[in-house]
Amino acid sequence: MVSDWGCRALAALTLADVIRPFCGERVLEIGSGVGNLSRALLPRSQYVASDVNPLYLQTLSSLAAANPYLSATYCDVSDLSSFPRTERGFDTVVCLNVIEHVGDDRASLRNIRSVLGKHGRAIVLVPQGMWNYGTLDEVLGNRRRYTRESLGALASDCDMRIEELIEFNRTGTIAWFLNGKLLRRRNFNLGQIWMLNLLTPLMRW
Numbered sequence: 001m002v003s004d005w006g007c008r009a010l011a012a013l014t015l016a017d018v019i020r021p022f023c024g025e026r027v028l029e030i031g032s033g034v035g036n037l038s039r040a041l042l043p044r045s046q047y048v049a050s051d052v053n054p055l056y057l058q059t060l061s062s063l064a065a066a067n068p069y070l071s072a073t074y075c076d077v078s079d080l081s082s083f084p085r086t087e088r089g090f091d092t093v094v095c096l097n098v099i100e101h102v103g104d105d106r107a108s109l110r111n112i113r114s115v116l117g118k119h120g121r122a123i124v125l126v127p128q129g130m131w132n133y134g135t136l137d138e139v140l141g142n143r144r145r146y147t148r149e150s151l152g153a154l155a156s157d158c159d160m161r162i163e164e165l166i167e168f169n170r171t172g173t174i175a176w177f178l179n180g181k182l183l184r185r186r187n188f189n190l191g192q193i194w195m196l197n198l199l200t201p202l203m204r205w
Helices: 008-022 036-041 054-065 103-114 135-140 150-158 174-182 190-204
Strands: 028-029 046-051 070-074 090-096 116-127
Touching: 008 036, 008 090, 008 116, 008 174, 028 036, 036 046, 036 054, 036 090, 046 054, 054 070, 103 150, 116 190
Parallel strands: 028 046, 028 090, 046 070, 090 116
Antiparallel strands: none
16 A cells, blocks of 8 residues: 555544455554554454554553553564564554654564464555655655555565555645655645645545
């Protein structure tokens, strides 16, 4: 799955709509943040929300306290020893906008592969196209962007197969290119954020 720019509120709702049909009952989410997507994907038989940020983990722990099937834990995608385990493996590992930040994306994807159960699925979201790499990527700490070909090679190297690849939020590519590539801005102005929120219903459709 390939992604580009979008505000977090829009992304959580829209992403949940897109990936929900691919999620099983035992889910590990890597890089959950404050749990926007987690809330949208609940309930499940087992849902493990994880992050590396202590402040985010506090918020996730509070969310878990009200949901018996939800747990919150530290998990670093680049460190296999930090991964939670379940007896039969996870049906689904959700990893959105994470592996573009790590030094070794292959090792990280292999870590994800190792905790999947039989017929398990990894749902991975990454930014699209190195041609669009700019100042906004630098600010966000993105080390790379991907193409269909590079994702296919990455999956193959990790003994995985791409079942479906979706170009998500293609309209956001224009805003990213304009701000990060042409104007070399390091943030979005309030007017652009206001416009995005105004267009949210249309973009979701």
